[in-house]
Every structure is written in C-alpha cells, then in structure tokens.
Amino acid sequence: MAYQTQDPLQQTYDAVVVGSGATGGWAAKQLAEAGLKVALLEAGRAVTPSEFTEHMPAYKLKYRDHSPEIARTRPVQKQCYACMEYNYEWFVNDLENPYSTPAGKPFTWQRLRVLGGRSLVWGRQSYRFSDNDFKAASRDGYGDDWPISYADLAPYYDIVEKYVGITGAAERNEMLPDGQFLPPMKMSCGEIQLRERVEAKFGRTVTIGRAAVLTQAHNGRLPCHYCGPCERGCITFSYFSSPFTTVQDALNSKNCTLITNAVVSHVDMDNASNKASGVTYIDRLTRQVKQVRAKSVILCAQALESTRILLNSSTREYPNGLANSSGALGHYLMDHVVGGGASGHLTNLNILPNANEPQRPNGIYVPRFRNTPSSKSRSPFLRGYGYQGGAGADFNFSAEGYGTSLKKAVKEGVYFVGLGAFGESLARWDNFIEIDPNLKDAWGIPALHINMAHGDNEAALMEDAAASAAEMLEAAGAKNIREQSRVEMPGMAIHELGTARMGHDPKKSVLTPFNQTHDVKNLFVMDGASFVSSACQNPTLTMMAVTVRACANLIDRFHKNEV
Amino acid sequence: MNRRDMIRASVLTGAVAATLRPTLAAPQTPPPHSELTPAQSGVDASNEFNVPNWKPLFLDEHQNETLIILSDLIIPATDTPGAKDALVNRYIDLVLAAETSENKRAFLNSLAFLDGESIRRFKAAFRYLSREDQDDLLHELAYPRTGSEWTGEADTKPDVGHTHFEALKGRIMTAYYSSQVGTKELGWDGAFAHGPFQGCDHPEGNHK
Numbered sequence: 001m002a003y004q005t006q007d008p009l010q011q012t013y014d015a016v017v018v019g020s021g022a023t024g025g026w027a028a029k030q031l032a033e034a035g036l037k038v039a040l041l042e043a044g045r046a047v048t049p050s051e052f053t054e055h056m057p058a059y060k061l062k063y064r065d066h067s068p069e070i071a072r073t074r075p076v077q078k079q080c081y082a083c084m085e086y087n088y089e090w091f092v093n094d095l096e097n098p099y100s101t102p103a104g105k106p107f108t109w110q111r112l113r114v115l116g117g118r119s120l121v122w123g124r125q126s127y128r129f130s131d132n133d134f135k136a137a138s139r140d141g142y143g144d145d146w147p148i149s150y151a152d153l154a155p156y157y158d159i160v161e162k163y164v165g166i167t168g169a170a171e172r173n174e175m176l177p178d179g180q181f182l183p184p185m186k187m188s189c190g191e192i193q194l195r196e197r198v199e200a201k202f203g204r205t206v207t208i209g210r211a212a213v214l215t216q217a218h219n220g221r222l223p224c225h226y227c228g229p230c231e232r233g234c235i236t237f238s239y240f241s242s243p244f245t246t247v248q249d250a251l252n253s254k255n256c257t258l259i260t261n262a263v264v265s266h267v268d269m270d271n272a273s274n275k276a277s278g279v280t281y282i283d284r285l286t287r288q289v290k291q292v293r294a295k296s297v298i299l300c301a302q303a304l305e306s307t308r309i310l311l312n313s314s315t316r317e318y319p320n321g322l323a324n325s326s327g328a329l330g331h332y333l334m335d336h337v338v339g340g341g342a343s344g345h346l347t348n349l350n351i352l353p354n355a356n357e358p359q360r361p362n363g364i365y366v367p368r369f370r371n372t373p374s375s376k377s378r379s380p381f382l383r384g385y386g387y388q389g390g391a392g393a394d395f396n397f398s399a400e401g402y403g404t405s406l407k408k409a410v411k412e413g414v415y416f417v418g419l420g421a422f423g424e425s426l427a428r429w430d431n432f433i434e435i436d437p438n439l440k441d442a443w444g445i446p447a448l449h450i451n452m453a454h455g456d457n458e459a460a461l462m463e464d465a466a467a468s469a470a471e472m473l474e475a476a477g478a479k480n481i482r483e484q485s486r487v488e489m490p491g492m493a494i495h496e497l498g499t500a501r502m503g504h505d506p507k508k509s510v511l512t513p514f515n516q517t518h519d520v521k522n523l524f525v526m527d528g529a530s531f532v533s534s535a536c537q538n539p540t541l542t543m544m545a546v547t548v549r550a551c552a553n554l555i556d557r558f559h560k561n562e563v
Numbered sequence: 564m565n566r567r568d569m570i571r572a573s574v575l576t577g578a579v580a581a582t583l584r585p586t587l588a589a590p591q592t593p594p595p596h597s598e599l600t601p602a603q604s605g606v607d608a609s610n611e612f613n614v615p616n617w618k619p620l621f622l623d624e625h626q627n628e629t630l631i632i633l634s635d636l637i638i639p640a641t642d643t644p645g646a647k648d649a650l651v652n653r654y655i656d657l658v659l660a661a662e663t664s665e666n667k668r669a670f671l672n673s674l675a676f677l678d679g680e681s682i683r684r685f686k687a688a689f690r691y692l693s694r695e696d697q698d699d700l701l702h703e704l705a706y707p708r709t710g711s712e713w714t715g716e717a718d719t720k721p722d723v724g725h726t727h728f729e730a731l732k733g734r735i736m737t738a739y740y741s742s743q744v745g746t747k748e749l750g751w752d753g754a755f756a757h758g759p760f761q762g763c764d765h766p767e768g769n770h771k
Contacts, residue, residue, distance in 0.1 A: 045598060051599055051603035051604075052603075053600075053602045053603055054755075055755040056602055057743075057746060057751075058741050058746075059609045059741060059742050059743045059746060060602070060606075060607045060608060060609045061601075061602055061608060062601065062606075062608035062611065062657075063657070063658060063661070064654070064737075064738075064741040064742075065741075066658050066661075067661075068661035068662070085600065085602060086600060086602045086603070087600060087602070087603065088600055089598055089599055089600045089603065185760060185762075186759075186760055186761060186762025186763070187762050187763060188762055188763055189762075189763040189765060191763075192762075192763050215759075223759075224759075225755075225756040226756060226757065226758065226759055226760050227755045227756050353749075354750070355746075355749040355750040355751040355752075356750065356751060356752050356754070356757050357757065357760075358756075358757045358758055358759060358760040358761070359760070360760035395740075395749060397736060397740065400705070400706065401705050401706065402636060402637040402638075402701055402705050402732065403636065403637065403638075403639055404639060404641055406637065406638065407638055407639070407641060407643075407645075407748075410740075410749075411748075411749070411750075
C-alpha cells in the first residue's frame with residue numbers, strides 16, 4: 001500500500017479493529033479521529049464504485065439472475081434476495097466458508113467479505129430501541145435487562161443518525177423513539193389508505209419506513225435518485241455504507257491503516273499481563289500468517305464471527321474460549337423470527353403500474369403494538385413484533401390464462417398491499433454456537449457449529465402476526481387476502497445478535513456495559529454479539545450507537561492512560 | 564432543465580457525486596477480474612442469443628420447435644412483439660442447460676405432457692396441430708379445474724394438466740418479461756432515475 005510510509009506490521013497500534021462493516025467502520029472513524037493509531041482489518045478486498053451495477057437492466061445479465069455460478073458457489077448466500085447475478089462476488093463463497101448445523105436445525109448465515117461487509121447490501125431500515133426493550137425483563141419477567149438504558153444510548157443514537165442520515169417521520173410512539181430525521185419519503189395511496197383506516201379502527205401506527213437513505217444532500221453525499229436496487233451499489237452514495245463514509249473518514253484522518261485480505265484467526269494474548277497483544281491473520285490470497293500488534297483489540301466482525309474468533313483464541317488460562325470465564329460465550333444467539341404476515345389487493349384503487357415510476361428504496365413500518373405499556377390486555381406470548389410492508393400498483397405476472405388477454409392483464413396490474421412481521425427472538429441459552437472440531441474454512445480456521453431453533457414463543461408471534469395483518473388489511477379494504485403464518489429458519493432475518501452478551505455480572509455475561517470483556521481489560525466486542533435481547537426492530541442502528549458509545553469510553557480511558 | 568432532468572443528468576455522469584466526496588485515501592486499484600461478477604466487470608450479455616446459426620444447448624429440435632410455438636401462443640405478438648420475437652426459447656434453453664437434472668427432467672416432462680395430451684386428443688404432436696386445435700388444448704389446460712357446481716362435490720384430484728401448463732407458462736413469462744423486448748412491453752423508457760417518489764397526491768380519502 002503506497003500511502004503507508006512504513007510496514008504496517010512493524011508498529012504497535014493503539015487499536016486494531018477487526019471488520020470494516022457498519023460497526024467496524026464506526027470504531028475506526030471514532031478512534032482514528034480522536035488521535036488513536038488504528039489498524040483496520042478486513043477479511044475481503046477493497047471495493048470501488050466502478051463495480052456498482054444498480055443501473056444495469058436484468059437483460060444484460062447472461063442468465064438474467066439465474067446464474068448457475070450462484071447455485072454452485074453460493075447455495076447458502078442465495079437464500080437472501082440481495083445475493084444476485086449482479087453482485088454475488090461480494091458474498092462469501094460457501095465452498096470456502098463452511099459451517100455446520102445439527103440435523104433438523106438449519107441456520108442460514110449470510111456473509112460478505114469485502115470492504116464494508118454487509119453495509120453494502122443491507123436493508124437500511126433504522127429504528128431505535130426503547131426502554132420497553134432494554135428493560136423488558138423487568139417488565140415481563142423473562143430473561144435479563146440490558147445493563148444500559150435508553151438514556152445511556154440516546155446521545156449516541158443522535159450522533160449516528162446525524163452522520164448517517166436517516167429518513168423518517170416522527171410519530172411519538174411509545175415503542176419506537178423518534179430520532180434525528182431527514183425529511184420522510186412519501187407514502188403511496190394504498191399506504192395512506194392503510195394508515196388512516198388502521199389508525200381509526202385499531203389505534204395502531206402505520207408510518208413510512210425509517211431508512212439510512214438520504215432524502216436531501218447530507219454530509220457531502222447526494223440524495224437518493226430512486227433507481228431502486230441499493231444492494232447493487234449506489235453511484236451517489238445515497239444509502240449508508242461504511243466504505244464511502246466512516247472508513248473513508250478514518251483513512252482521511254491519517255491515523256488509520258487499512259489492511260485488506262486479512263482473515264483473522266485469533267486474538268494474541270500476553271498471558272503474563274492477561275492482556276491482548278494483537279491479532280493473527282492469514283492473508284486471504286497468499287495464505288501467509290501475519291500478526292498485527294496493538295494496545296487494544298476490538299472485534300467488529302459480525303456477531304458470530306467475533307465470537308468465533310474468541311472461541312478460536314483459547315489459551316491455558318481460557319480453555320473454553322478467550323474471555324469466557326462466565327461460560328456464556330457463544331450462548332443466547334438470536335435472530336428475529338420472520339414468516340408471519342398477510343397480503344392482498346386494494347381493488348378500489350384504479351392505478352396502473354408504471355415501469356417509469358421512481359423506485360422508493362423503503363417501505364412502511366408498523367411499530368410493535370402487542371404487550372406495550374398501554375396495551376389493555378396481555379397477549380398469550382411474550383414481547384411482540386413489528387411489520388414492514390408496502391402498497392403499490394404492480395404488474396400482474398400471476399395473471400391467469402394465456403394469449404392476448406394475458407398480455408393485457410399483466411399491464412393492467414394489481415394494486416398490492418402487504419405486511420410482513422419481524423418478531424422478537426427470545427434470548428435462550430440453548431441457542432448457541434461452538435467450534436466444530438471437524439470443520440475448517442479454506443484458510444484452515446476452525447469453523448462454527450451453529451445450534452439454533454426458534455421456539456414456541458416465536459411461533460406464537462408469527463401466528464398472531466398473520467391474523468393481525470389480515471385484520472388490518474381487511475380494515476383497509478383489501479380483497480383476496482392471504483395469510484402466511486410460517487416460522488422461517490433462523491438466520492433468514494439476517495439480524496444475528498448475541499453470543500457475547502453484555503452485563504454487570506462477570507459470572508453471567510461476557511462484556512461490560514462498555515463492550516469490554518470482563519476477563520481481558522483491553523479486549524472489546526463492539527457489534528451485535530453484545531446484545532442482551534433482540535427487541536423486534538432492525539438492529540443495525542442500535543449496533544452502531546452501541547459501538548460509538550463504547551468507543552467514547554475507550555477514548556476517554558486512553559486519554560487517562562488506563563489502557 | 565427541470566429538477567427531474569437535473570437529477571437524471573447528474574446521476575448519468577456521476578460527476579457531481581465524484582466531486583462531493585473525496586476519493587478514498589487508499590489508492591483504489593480495481594480488484595482482480597476473477598473477483599468480480601461479469602456484471603461488475605461491465606459485461607453486457609444482452610445480444611448473446613441474437614446470433615446466426617444458433618443451436619440449442621439442451622433441447623432437441625422437436626422440443627425447441629414445440630417451445631417456440633407454445634411461447635408464441637402464450638405471449639403472442641400483438642401491436643407489440645411477443646415471446647417468439649423475444650427469443651424466449653433460447654433463454655430457456657440456456658438456463659435449463661445449467662440447471663439440476665431434476666429441474667431439467669421436470670421441464671421435459673411438462674413439455675411431453677403437452678404432446679401426450681395432444682396425441683391422445685388429436686392424434687398428432689402439439690407442434691403439428693392446427694392453430695384452432697392448439698388453442699383448444701391450451702384453453703383446457705390454462706384454467707384450473709374446480710369442483711362441480713352441479714353436484715356440489717369438490718374435485719379433489721390435483722389438476723395435473725394445469726400444473727404442467729403453469730410450469731411451462733412460468734418459464735415463458737420469466738423469459739419474456741426479463742428480456743429487452745419484454746422490458747419495452749412494460750413501458751420502461753430506458754432511464755434508471757425518474758425523480759423522487761411522489762407518493763399519493765390525491766385529496767384525503769379519495770384515492771381514485
């Protein structure tokens with residue numbers, strides 16, 4: 001790397017950050033801008049705007065998104081809509097990145113190894129958690145409270161939102177705190193009809209989605225041009241992805257050294273001082289083993305990957321995984337339950353589909369309305385769910401018949417309305433990851449055995465979500481309503497959380513409320529692994545706020561010479 | 564130039580975007596070709612079917628001819644081109660050639676079902692029937708059989724013919740509407756940005 005004046009491996013950094021996605025980008029930016037010398041490690045390659053494909057029509061693809069190459073090399077990754085013939089090289093090759101699951105307990109693990117990680121292709125939905133989530137255990141008796149409260153995190157939500165740019169509308173909803181919003185995107189006719197009638201009949205909120213997409217120029221980035229498929233890149237950088245924002249700021253500070261193709265295998269320990277001394281990585285391309293030395297080690301590799309690194313870092317002092325004196329490392333894996341909802345047609349809206357309509361990269365959102373402080377009754381399940389959805393005129397590709405009438409019916413279209421639930425995944429000890437002693441990835445690093453299943457509560461949530469969605473669509477005047485009450489396999493929400501939970505008690509948790517491991521004072525996990533409960537809101541915004549809060553604390557300790 | 568045109572122009576060139584954010588401090592060398600998808604390397608495969616002496620990779624001549632005729636009946640040329648003009652048979656052949664043997668078998672089975680029914684009723688394979696007879700047969704398969712209203716008995720047998728029809732139709736629909744011809748049929752003007760999403764501009768409670 002030409003911009004480095006010295007060998008990046010011959011110095012000791014203040015911090016090494018593992019992972020360059022939503023959280024790693026933030027950690028690198030905050031620490032480097034505060035003057036710390038940072039090494040940012042990414043397992044994949046760098047990414048350039050020249051490889052964006054958001055403006056390429058499907059007919060230019062050889063297989064028009066049915067490429068056999070995806071089926072061959074990404075059988076797991078293609079279970080996510082975002083892994084396409086356009087961009088599948090951003091996703092990991094499943095043949096090189098195996099993991100195992102017990103018989104009858106499938107788990108789909110969606111991963112990217114490229115600068116920015118999943119922030120390149122994420123769904124962008126951004127919602128705050130509230131104390132109904134952070135203190136849920138105190139309210140309903142299940143599980144554990146977070147060691148932090150909404151008040152602790154609110155200032156950091158502000159920082160993240162102001163920088164990222166979140167479009168949304170304030171609703172003053174008790175379950176969904178408002179934030180620092182850019183102007184909201186508009187709702188369609190059908191969505192307004194749903195909003196009005198659901199409010200009138202049930203008193204429930206239907207709001208425009210809160211998304212990390214710009215609706216006006218913001219921090220040097222242009223507003224969205226409504227082309228649609230964000231997951232293929234964005235020439236105007238209008239949706240938030242770390243390579244073109246946080247990582248770039250970190251590099252611009254001159255205090256951050258980016259090392260790509262660095263597949264971290266484990267944390268190095270200085271056993272005498274019980275401190276982490278850096279990390280060992282394998283060069284993705286040359287397979288050379290290298291080390292980065294640092295005064296603090298910060299894992300932002302994604303919940304399961306960060307914990308995998310700790311499990312693979314066992315020492316004589318920590319035989320069951322580094323920083324695992326509690327035994328809780330790997331446990332309490334969560335992923336929002338999906339599969340419940342309903343769809344239908346708003347036949348009163350005579351609006352034709354239009355291939356030239358601007359494509360809004362955002363939907364509508366219904367915040368949780370079950371088991372809230374103002375709920376009149378308790379539901380026969382714990383916690384609740386929120387819906388994402390939308391309504392609009394679509395071409396009717398499922399029109400019946402054939403011939404001239406079929407061609408005509410396709411263009412006449414249908415006015416579609418749908419709601420799909422994301423339910424809270426209860427934290428359970430029995431949902432866990434461990435190292436599979438018989439399985440290694442292409443770099444020789446022991447792979448994970450992922451043991452997770454949704455339980456009765458998640459199934460009950462989806463059943464209720466299907467029935468509630470149907471009654472809300474009916475109230476909105478929908479016809480041909482179809483309920484769906486399934487429990488998709490874990491991993492499908494791509495909201496993996498937990499496995500290195502934070503807490504006050506070192507006997508029951510892995511991390512302090514500032515994401516430092518209880519056992520090793522200069523070792524941190526600043527990603528979704530730290531979550532105590534999952535809430536039902538999309539977690540990335542909260543992950544970023546938790547990271548920025550933990551970084552503020554770490555910077556403070558560096559200034560006091562405590563690291 | 565109105566606002567919409569301005570946005571379109573700025574997006575088209577990318578120039579505005581490039582000036583707004585400084586480029587990454589690290590020199591950005593393009594990744595090795597092998598780590599990009601063909602699309603990310605800028606490969607345009609849209610004209611690959613449009614070659615003289617095209618030969619199917621997977622289908623035999625009879626299957627290919629049957630597929631062409633069937634696709635033309637399902638999505639005919641009207642005032643706009645149909646499935647035959649969009650060369651849907653060539654796309655379907657390409658995709659099938661790369662699919663699992665299970666999917667291949669299922670497709671051929673559906674095509675064979677069509678011929679079987681045709682021979683049973685008209686004593687000739689589907690492609691050799693008159694247009695009227697082809698239409699007659701398709702009409703019978705195109706709509707699901709439901710229970711008899713006369714007897715009140717539900718027809719519990721799965722409608723095998725309709726299932727095969729839908730499988731073939733699905734392939735043809737996907738191939739047609741993902742083609743350049745099909746994209747035009749839906750009215751796409753070729754631009755990828757059409758200004759901000761305007762949403763509902765109807766007066767409250769009146770979304771007609």
